[in-house]
Amino acid sequence: MARDYYGILGVAKNASDQEIKRAYRKLARELHPDVNPSEDAQHRFGEVTTAYEVLSDPQKRKIVDLGGDPMDSGARGGGGDPFAGFGGLGDIMDAFFGAAGGAAGGGGGRGRGPRSRVQPGSDALIRLGLSLEECATGSDREITVDTAVVCDLCRGGGTAEGTSTKTCDTCGGAGEVQSVQRSFLGQVVTARPCPVCRGFGEVIPDPCRQCGGDGRIRARRNVTAKIPPGVGDGMRIRLSGQGEVGPGGGPAGDLYVEIDEAPHEVFVREGNDLHCNFRIPMTTAALGATVPITTLVDGDYELDVEPGTQPNTELVLTGKGMPRLRSSGRVDGRGDLHVHIDVVVPTKLDEAQRDLLVELAQQRGEEVPTLAANGSKHGGLFSKLRAKNR
Numbered sequence: 001m002a003r004d005y006y007g008i009l010g011v012a013k014n015a016s017d018q019e020i021k022r023a024y025r026k027l028a029r030e031l032h033p034d035v036n037p038s039e040d041a042q043h044r045f046g047e048v049t050t051a052y053e054v055l056s057d058p059q060k061r062k063i064v065d066l067g068g069d070p071m072d073s074g075a076r077g078g079g080g081d082p083f084a085g086f087g088g089l090g091d092i093m094d095a096f097f098g099a100a101g102g103a104a105g106g107g108g109g110r111g112r113g114p115r116s117r118v119q120p121g122s123d124a125l126i127r128l129g130l131s132l133e134e135c136a137t138g139s140d141r142e143i144t145v146d147t148a149v150v151c152d153l154c155r156g157g158g159t160a161e162g163t164s165t166k167t168c169d170t171c172g173g174a175g176e177v178q179s180v181q182r183s184f185l186g187q188v189v190t191a192r193p194c195p196v197c198r199g200f201g202e203v204i205p206d207p208c209r210q211c212g213g214d215g216r217i218r219a220r221r222n223v224t225a226k227i228p229p230g231v232g233d234g235m236r237i238r239l240s241g242q243g244e245v246g247p248g249g250g251p252a253g254d255l256y257v258e259i260d261e262a263p264h265e266v267f268v269r270e271g272n273d274l275h276c277n278f279r280i281p282m283t284t285a286a287l288g289a290t291v292p293i294t295t296l297v298d299g300d301y302e303l304d305v306e307p308g309t310q311p312n313t314e315l316v317l318t319g320k321g322m323p324r325l326r327s328s329g330r331v332d333g334r335g336d337l338h339v340h341i342d343v344v345v346p347t348k349l350d351e352a353q354r355d356l357l358v359e360l361a362q363q364r365g366e367e368v369p370t371l372a373a374n375g376s377k378h379g380g381l382f383s384k385l386r387a388k389n390r
Contacts, residue, residue: 003071005064008051013065017056024052037205039169042196046170049195071179114175114201115193117158117215121148121246123253125236128225132264136297136322138229142222145255148244149219151211156249158213163206168197175201215248225257230325232269233261267296272335274321277342278303285309285343295320295337303339311343 006013009023030036031045050071054060060070124147150156159165167173171194178191193199207213223242231237236256243253261269268275274296284291288307295301298320305315321335349357361367 003051003069005051005054008047009055020052020055024048037166037203042170046195114171114173114197115199117200117202117248118156118250119246119248120250121216121244121253123256124243125256125258127258127260128227129260129262130227130231131262132267132269133296134227135231135259135261136229138227138231141225141227143225143257144220144222145242146218146220147255148216148246149221150245150249151208151215151217153210154208154215156215156245158204158208158211158215158248160206160208165202166205168194168201168203170194170196171201173201175199215250216245223255227259228325229331230272230323231259231261232322232325233259235259264296269322272322272324273338274335275338275340278315278339279342279344280305280309282343282345285311285341293339296322297334305341309341309343311341313341315339315341 006015009020009027011019011023015023027048028045031041031048036045054064054070057070063070124145126143126145128141128143151158154160168175171177175194175197176191176199177194178189181188181190194201197203204213208215211217223239225237225239227237236258239255239257241252242255245252266276278293280289280291284305286308288309289305290302291305292300293303295317301317301320303315303317315338317337317339319334320337323331324333324335326332346353
């Protein structure tokens, strides 16, 4: 007689997938061996898990709705899908070639054994805001991270003090249960993780009160990150073994520190090069001078402005930009600093200043402005427009 899988979960036959999932989760929380170690609860937990596996599979649920039992080894003796009842291609391959294969007459299979509760931890990512100066010089920064650490009460074991794990009664410590199913090749033995111990081969009758049996807890801790010179926005620094501790106190993953570079009020970064605007009076542009300029890394620098310097002139200071950071983390030289000259024309003149400029214009024959020739050998506005429209 077919089992009443709907009744086991306590749902109606027309229940939706979400209703079935909610019912299973509710019962699983009540009957899980880590919460309720009684033998009756373990037996019911196995039934509930099987019922959910059946009703969450459209093909198996269809067999149930037709009055059959997809978990009955004799349910597929006739026609129909010879692979109905297998979880998928992986189960089929396991059945014929894997750990629990056998055919025609049932032969036994070799189990894969229980899996360890100790699992590697996940990697973690944290963003670190840095100024452009900090990106250029590098520094050691202390970072506070909220992550998983080994439970200091059970030291990763997951059991309460003075207790230990217990061999699973359902699978006998194998971590998997076997079932015999019929196919067109005969009887096939398949194995799947034990629904009671979840493949561990053992249960925790008395879990640690601090970590609930997981062997790890959430906590805040400080980590020192060594920031090399030349890092930039979006780059990631890997701190090996500083990520989250795994279940059962397993080895920690890695911590990645992603750089969030703040905009600078003076310099604009372009790769390893820096750009800045430098304002000079028109008299300095005409006469030339040596003027002080402050660089990002090297401090004050004497900038030579040639006589007759024009607006938008670009002066390149070689090696005064950002450190070049190689993939190996080694710094190899520096980029350049591009200084864009902005010539400032006075907007307010007193009478004496105006007279001086008028006299200068007369001496240079510049009383009346003239239009520049379109075919200037140096190019200009019109040549740029013509090039753009071609």
